Amino acid sequence: MTPAFSPFLPVLLLFLIALGVGAAILVVSGKILPGLLKPDNPQAAKLTPYECGAPPLQQGARHRYSVKFYLVAMLFILFDVEAAFLLPWAVQYKTHLGTFWAMLSFLATLLVGYIYVWGKGALDWER
Amino acid sequence: MVIERIEAQLPGAILERHAFRGDETIIVAGTRFLEVVDLIFGEGYQLLLDVTAVDLEAPDYRFEVVYHWLNLASQARLRIKVPVAEGASQPSLVSRFKSADWAEREVFDLFGIPFEGHPNLTRLLMWEDFPGHPLRKDFPLDGGDLFCSQDIGASFAPEARSLNA
Amino acid sequence: MAAINLDDSVMTTRLDSVVNWARKNSLWPLPFGTACCAIEFMSMMASRYDFSRFGAEALRFSPRQSDMLLVLGTVTNKQAPVLRQIYAQMAEPKWVVAVGVCASSGGMYRTYATLQGIDRVVPVDVYVPGCPPRPETMIYGVMELQKQISRESLSARKEHIERFYQSMARQEELQRAKGLTSYQVVREMVLEAGAAGGQKIW
Numbered sequence A: 001m002t003p004a005f006s007p008f009l010p011v012l013l014l015f016l017i018a019l020g021v022g023a024a025i026l027v028v029s030g031k032i033l034p035g036l037l038k039p040d041n042p043q044a045a046k047l048t049p050y051e052c053g054a055p056p057l058q059q060g061a062r063h064r065y066s067v068k069f070y071l072v073a074m075l076f077i078l079f080d081v082e083a084a085f086l087l088p089w090a091v092q093y094k095t096h097l098g099t100f101w102a103m104l105s106f107l108a109t110l111l112v113g114y115i116y117v118w119g120k121g122a123l124d125w126e127r
Numbered sequence B: 001m002v003i004e005r006i007e008a009q010l011p012g013a014i015l016e017r018h019a020f021r022g023d024e025t026i027i028v029a030g031t032r033f034l035e036v037v038d039l040i041f042g043e044g045y046q047l048l049l050d051v052t053a054v055d056l057e058a059p060d061y062r063f064e065v066v067y068h069w070l071n072l073a074s075q076a077r078l079r080i081k082v083p084v085a086e087g088a089s090q091p092s093l094v095s096r097f098k099s100a101d102w103a104e105r106e107v108f109d110l111f112g113i114p115f116e117g118h119p120n121l122t123r124l125l126m127w128e129d130f131p132g133h134p135l136r137k138d139f140p141l142d143g144g145d146l147f148c149s150q151d152i153g154a155s156f157a158p159e160a161r162s163l164n165a
Numbered sequence C: 001m002a003a004i005n006l007d008d009s010v011m012t013t014r015l016d017s018v019v020n021w022a023r024k025n026s027l028w029p030l031p032f033g034t035a036c037c038a039i040e041f042m043s044m045m046a047s048r049y050d051f052s053r054f055g056a057e058a059l060r061f062s063p064r065q066s067d068m069l070l071v072l073g074t075v076t077n078k079q080a081p082v083l084r085q086i087y088a089q090m091a092e093p094k095w096v097v098a099v100g101v102c103a104s105s106g107g108m109y110r111t112y113a114t115l116q117g118i119d120r121v122v123p124v125d126v127y128v129p130g131c132p133p134r135p136e137t138m139i140y141g142v143m144e145l146q147k148q149i150s151r152e153s154l155s156a157r158k159e160h161i162e163r164f165y166q167s168m169a170r171q172e173e174l175q176r177a178k179g180l181t182s183y184q185v186v187r188e189m190v191l192e193a194g195a196a197g198g199q200k201i202w
Helices: A009-037 A068-091 A097-120 B002-009 B030-042 B100-111 C010-024 C036-045 C080-089 C101-105 C135-150 C159-178 C182-195
Strands: B014-020 B023-028 B047-055 B063-071 B076-084 C029-033 C068-072 C095-099 C126-128
Touching: A009 C010, A068 A097, B002 B014, B002 B023, B002 B030, B002 B076, B023 B030, B030 B076, B047 B100, C010 C135, C029 C036, C029 C080, C036 C068, C036 C095, C036 C135, C068 C080, C080 C159, C080 C182, C095 C101, C095 C135, C101 C126, C126 C135, C159 C182
Parallel strands: B023 B076, C029 C068, C068 C095, C095 C126
Antiparallel strands: B014 B023, B047 B063, B063 B076
C-alpha cells in the first residue's frame, strides 16, 4: 500500500527542524551556559539608577511632566488620520461635485474642531 | 593710600595696622566693619578674593576672620582682619560680593563662625551632619580615628592575601 | 591553562580556564579618578604605554558596563559612601584595583578628611603603590590582577563580595535607624571598626 505523501511534507519537516534548532539555541544560551558561567548574585543595589554614587535626587524617572506633550500627540493622531482618509479619496477622485462636497463636509467638521483647539490655545507651546 | 583715607573718614575703625614687604593689613573692629567695606568698595577695592579665619585662642577673642581685597584698577591688595569672639557672628558680605557666598560657607563649616544674612549657610566641604568644626584648634587632626595618626590598632596587612585565591 | 585538579571533574577545570582567559583579557575599567593618579592613568591609556593592549580600550564610566574599578587618587571620607554605592552597582564579575598610595592607605594625608585606604570600605584585589605610580607600575598591577583571575574558579563563591553586600545592608539599616546621612554612617562604621581593632567595615 503506497500512502499518498503530501508535497508539503518536507516543508513541515523543515519547519519543525527550524523550531527545534531555535529552541535549542535559546535553551543553551539562555539557561545552560548562564547556569554554568554566571556569577549568580542578584542584589537590590545593582538595580538602582546610576547617579554617580550619590543618593537619588528624586524618586525614580517617573517625575511629573507637562500635559502639553500628551496634547500634541493626541492632536497629531487626529489630524494624521484625517489626512490618511484624504489620500484614498484623492487617488480615485474624478471631477464630480457630489464626491467633492462629501469630502469637503468631512473636512469642514474637522475644521470646526481645529478652530476650537486653536482658539483654546492648545497649540501654544509656551503656556 | 586707602588706609589713610579710612583713618580720616572713619576714625577709630582701625584698631591696628601693619605691613610686610608690600602687604597692607588692617585690623578692624566688628562693629565698624561694614562701614569700612563700603568705603573701600568706593575706593575701588571691588574684588573680594577670599574670606578665611584663624583660630587664635586669644584671651579676649578667639577667632580672626581675614578678608582679602584686590583693587583691579591700581592692582593694590588689602587685607582686613576682624576679631570675632567665640559664638559671635559676622555680617555676611553676600549682598555686596558674590564671591563671599561659598567662602563664608567654608568658614562656617570649618570654624563654626556664623554669618548673618547669608542666604544659604550650610556646610560646604564636610557633610551636613559632621560633628564639629575641623579647623578649630581643639579638633583632633585625625578626627577621632586613632589608627590614622598613631601607630596603634591592627592594620590590614597581616590579613592581606588574595581575595580570589 | 590551569592545573588539572583530580578532585574536580576535568570538564569544570577546562571551562574555568577558558572563562578566566576571556575575563582577564577583556577587563573594562571604570576609572574612578579623583586625583593625580588619574593623570597617570590617562598617560597609561595613551599611545606610549597603551593600556588597550590588555583589552581595556573600552573605558566605561558606568558601573553597569565595566568590570574593573580602578580607584585612582585620594578618596575622602565624604566620598566613601559614593565609592561603596558605585561598587555595589557594578555587576559581577568585578575586581577593584587601588592605584596609588592614597587609595591604598590614605597616602600622605593622615587627617580627619581622608579615608585611610579604600580597603576599609570596599574589598580590594590589587594595591598599586606609588605617588603617583608610573604607567608601567599600573600595568604591572593589572597584570597581577590577571594572574589572580586566571587562578579563580567558577564554582567558588566570592565571600568578600557577599560580606560587602551585607555591610551595605548594615549601612542602610543604620541610616534608617539613626536618621543620619550616608556619609556620617559610613564614617561611624569606620571609626567603630577601627576602635574594635580591625579596619574593614565589610
